[in-house]
Amino acid sequence: MEISVPSLLRIKPKALYKIGKYLRKESMNKIALFYGEGIKDMFGEPVDISLDSSEIQVGIEKTIVNNDVQEVYSMTFDMPKDVQAIVAIGGGKVIDFCKYLAFVSRLPVISVPTSISNDGFSSPMSSLYVNGSRKSLKAKMPDGVIVDTAIIQKCPEAFIYSGIGDLMSNITAVFDWKLAARQENKPINDFAALISLNAVENFINYGNKDIRDIELLRLVSGSLVMNGTAMEIGQSSRPSSGSEHLISHAYDKVAENSTLHGLQVGVATYAISWLQEYKHDVIKKVFLDTGFIDFVAQKPLSKKDFFAAIDLAPSVKDNFYSILSEAGKIAKLKEFVQTDELMKKMVV
Ligand SMILES: [Zn+2]
Known part of the structure; x- marks a missing residue:
């Protein structure tokens, strides 16, 4: 039985502003970056600044609007080969998408929730649509969780x-x-x-x-x-x-x-x-x-x-x-x- 727990764990105000620094420490120098709907408008700028200043490359960046399992599978073909980690910023939808993407593409995943409405941001399960109905699927336990409590405070x-x-x-x-x-x-x-x-x-x-x-x-x-x-x-x-x-x-x-x-x-x-x-x-x-x-x-x-x-x-x-x-x-x-x-x- 293999158990994985998040080894990168930051829960504090302004944590999002240091995301680049945290990723660099983990030697995650090239990432696939995924936002939930509307999240890039709110937090894209500080994330970009932080990634740039730590010289983290973004191999692919997408906003996730649809959490159908087929979308996850097709995303695996779009992933650049040298990406070292998947980063999910937003609510349950993008995090569930990325935990499953990490599971099928065998990459680490960093979960960055912008709200804490349930325990999904740190669980090994993903709720995705399979043939039109919602299913709970075994996914990858996040390797890292970054919670910016100043953002949570305002949600x-x-x-x-x-x-x-x-x-x-x-x-x-x-x-x-x-x-x-x-x-x-x-x-x-x-x-x-x-x-x-x-x-x-x-x-x-x-x-x-x-x-x-x-x-x-x-x-x-x-x-x-x-x-x-x-x-x-x-x-x-x-x-x-x-x-x-x-x-x-x-x-x-x-x-x-x-x-x-x-x-x-x-x-x-x-x-x-x-x-x-x-x-x-x-x-x-x-x-x-x-x-x-x-x-x-x-x-x-x-x-x-x-x-x-x-x-x-x-x-x-x-x-x-x-x-x-x-x-x-x-x-x-x-x-x-x-x-x-x-x-x-x-x-x-
Ligand atoms: Zn629950």
Whole structure:
């Protein structure tokens, strides 16, 4: 089993302005540079200046608008032969594209997220379109992650809340993982579970819950990096994805208007933790203190779609035992969604 973790890791204000210096240190002197849509307009200038001043050559530069797997394959033919690394700057789409491109072209990939709305910027999986439908594919774990927290600080609050929701789900995910292990009489990877739980606890224990606080954003970013690493070490998405993720995936399928992954996951985490009778009060306090609940309440999820998602959730993944697999739990969860005061604000 080969495990790779990001060895280049910079999480700090103005990190983007030093990208050239970081790449040179890693002897990545010629790169393939990919931007998300609209990202070059915002950050192209400081990136160019930084690459130029460190004499990093750009062998190919593209903006990624379409994350179809076929586009990735055709891109492999356009890659100059002497490129030493792939650099992805932007949101989930370009990073997923590049992690898969790196996987098929056997090159290192540096992930430079401009928002932290989920743990995908540091995970070994890519969400891409295959024959018209979205699939989660095994991809390359980023060899480097550069997060400019000054950029993250200015991004829309929805993205930050989404990142927090995706991080909090570690608690319910690890619970489900242990439950499944007992049921199936299989061991879990204890180290992966420990990383996942420590990542979320670091964030929970930090006193200031102002989502624009730069130290809080550093913690959330670092913890989301740990999420990806836990998945790589556990060779499974289990450390960071349980029944709360099943509900979010199901909601994406049934809802007319689904919203950001981490917002849906956060709402489901709040409900599932009550069902698991584990750390529900801790999760509730974090969601109240950060303003997560009030934020979701501004544009609540649809109750009809959420109920359909709960019904569909257990069949979203094959052989995935969770709290929802136990008798009577689905009815109990729906009852909670109907009656809990905070749930009634988030799901209407
Ligand atoms: Zn997630």
